[in-house]
Amino acid sequence: xxxxxxxxxxxxxxxxxxxxxxxxxxxxxxxxxxxxxxxxxxxxxxxxxxxxxxxxxxxxxxxxxxxxxxxxxxxxxxxxxxxxxxxxxxxxxxxxxxxxxxxxxxxxxxxxxxxxxxxxxxxxxxxxxxxxxxxxxxxxxxxxxxxxxxxxxxxxxxxxxxxxxxxxxxxxxxxxxxxxxxxxxxxxxxxxxxxxxxxxxxxxxxxxxxxxxxxxxxxxxxxxxxxxxxxxxxxxxxxxxxxxxxxxxxxxxxxxxxxxxxxxxxxxxxxxxxxxxxxxxxxxxxxxxxxxxxxxxxxxxxxxxxxxxxxxxxxx
Numbered sequence: 001x002x003x004x005x006x007x008x009x010x011x012x013x014x015x016x017x018x019x020x021x022x023x024x025x026x027x028x029x030x031x032x033x034x035x036x037x038x039x040x041x042x043x044x045x046x047x048x049x050x051x052x053x054x055x056x057x058x059x060x061x062x063x064x065x066x067x068x069x070x071x072x073x074x075x076x077x078x079x080x081x082x083x084x085x086x087x088x089x090x091x092x093x094x095x096x097x098x099x100x101x102x103x104x105x106x107x108x109x110x111x112x113x114x115x116x117x118x119x120x121x122x123x124x125x126x127x128x129x130x131x132x133x134x135x136x137x138x139x140x141x142x143x144x145x146x147x148x149x150x151x152x153x154x155x156x157x158x159x160x161x162x163x164x165x166x167x168x169x170x171x172x173x174x175x176x177x178x179x180x181x182x183x184x185x186x187x188x189x190x191x192x193x194x195x196x197x198x199x200x201x202x203x204x205x206x207x208x209x210x211x212x213x214x215x216x217x218x219x220x221x222x223x224x225x226x227x228x229x230x231x232x233x234x235x236x237x238x239x240x241x242x243x244x245x246x247x248x249x250x251x252x253x254x255x256x257x258x259x260x261x262x263x264x265x266x267x268x269x270x271x272x273x274x275x276x277x278x279x280x281x282x283x284x285x286x287x288x289x290x291x292x293x294x295x296x297x298x299x300x301x302x303x304x305x306x307x308x309x310x311x312x313x314x315x316x
Contacts, residue, residue, distance in 0.1 A: 004263045005245050007033055007199070008238075011046050014090070014207045024049075036315040037265055038200030041092045060094045060138075065170060067098065067137040070118075072174035078114050081107050083164045084176040085144075085185050089200070090207035097131075097140035101147065103161055108145050115141060127151055147188070148290065154192040155185065156286040159222050180214035187231035188224045191269055191277055194316045197234050198266045205235045223284040226277045234267065266315050 007030050024030060027050055034043035041061060044054040068084075075082060081103035087095055102108045112130050116122065120132040120141065128146040133139075147155040163181035166173035177185060183205060190201050205212075212232070219228035241263055281287040 002245075002263045003030065003033055004037075004199075004265045005242055006030065007037070007043065008242055009246075011039065011042055011203075014203070033265075034199075037198040038093070038315075039091070039198075039203060041094050042203070045092055057094055061092065063137045064094055064098075064139065067134060067139055067141075068174055069170035069172050070137070071098065071100070071141070072169055072172040074114050074118060075111065075174075076172070078110050080111055080114075081161075082111065082175055083161065084174060085147075085160075085182070086189055088167065088176050089204060090179075091203055093200070095139075097142050099142045099144065101144045101157055101160065103157070105145060108143055111143050128153075146290075147185070149193050151290055152281075153287050153290045154281060155188050155224060156222050156284070158286075159218060160185065163218065179208040179211040181218055183208055183211060183215035183231075184218045184222060184224055184228060187219070187227045188222075191227040191230060191274070195269045195274060196266050196316055197231070197269070198315065201231060202235055202238055205231060206239075223280055223287070226273075226280045230269070230273060230277075238263070 006024075010024065010030065024047060027047055031040060031043060031050060031053060034040045040053075041057040044050055044057055048054070068087075082100050085099045085101050087098050087100075100111070102111060108130065112122070112132065115132050119136070120134050122130060123133045123140070124131040128148050128151065129142060129144045132141045132143070134141065146153045147157060160177060160181050163178040164175050165178055167176050176182075186201055186204050190197050208215075215228065216225075219225050
């Protein structure tokens with residue numbers, strides 16, 4: 001059985017039985033794979049044997065929740081119009097940063113000002129986003145005015161702000177996306193920004209399966225159907241491979257090498273599919289007006305340096 005299928009078997013699937021697995025021979029190898037796929041805490045809680053690593057991640061998870069409480073309280077005081085994106089997962093998850101989408105330019109200025117007053121330091125600033133670092137919580141806060149890649153807007157935020165709700169975190173409420181909208185953002189971000197799929201996206205879609213049809217409507221409205229359908233294909237293919245391999249194991253047959261080769265995750269998106277996805281956005285008026293802004297980056301040396309780094313990385 002491939003490492004990725006073994007990892008899924010250990011973690012299990014939402015709503016399914018707790019998987020029965022043999023003693024893991026190389027837990028640290030699987031932990032490294034879980035890290036690359038953005039699900040280390042989910043894995044560690046299931047095996048409950050790597051106590052040192054589990055303690056570190058659980059401490060970071062506590063800090064993450066404490067920072068969400070701080071942000072919710074801070075933003076409530078200044079009446080900020082915002083929503084979390086790609087941050088609150090339907091499973092135990094420790095993000096490398098907290099992503100926040102704001103509705104208006106003045107909201108971005110207000111948020112940056114409030115966080116700087118609270119001691120956070122600006123570490124990066126662009127046309128549509130600002131990153132601040134909290135030494136107290138050892139986390140970055142990424143504030144976005146638009147969801148874009150090299151100034152090319154790939155998702156119309158107006159549709160997202162129709163699907164937000166307040167979620168309770170430590171006696172405070174923080175605004176986040178409803179599951180159908182979150183699915184669209186997760187799929188679009190993985191394709192347009194990262195060009196890569198991981199188990200984090202897989203488990204998000206599996207946990208929100210009953211919201212798939214609503215997500216399709218939002219994907220249609222935002223012209224992100226290719227990204228959304230590609231993510232669904234990725235999820236269904238992975239489930240199919242998992243079912244096939246489990247059946248082979250029951251029958252005492254060896255693992256299918258062809259399937260194992262297909263299941264190398266994180267999985268990069270092919271250049272052809274990426275082109276099709278960007279072509280879809282040409283017909284999105286909201287995105288098209290920024291298309292030529294993005295092309296300007298082709299003239300800068302840093303673009304090609306970052307492109308090479310982006311192409312050969314193993315995860316994001």
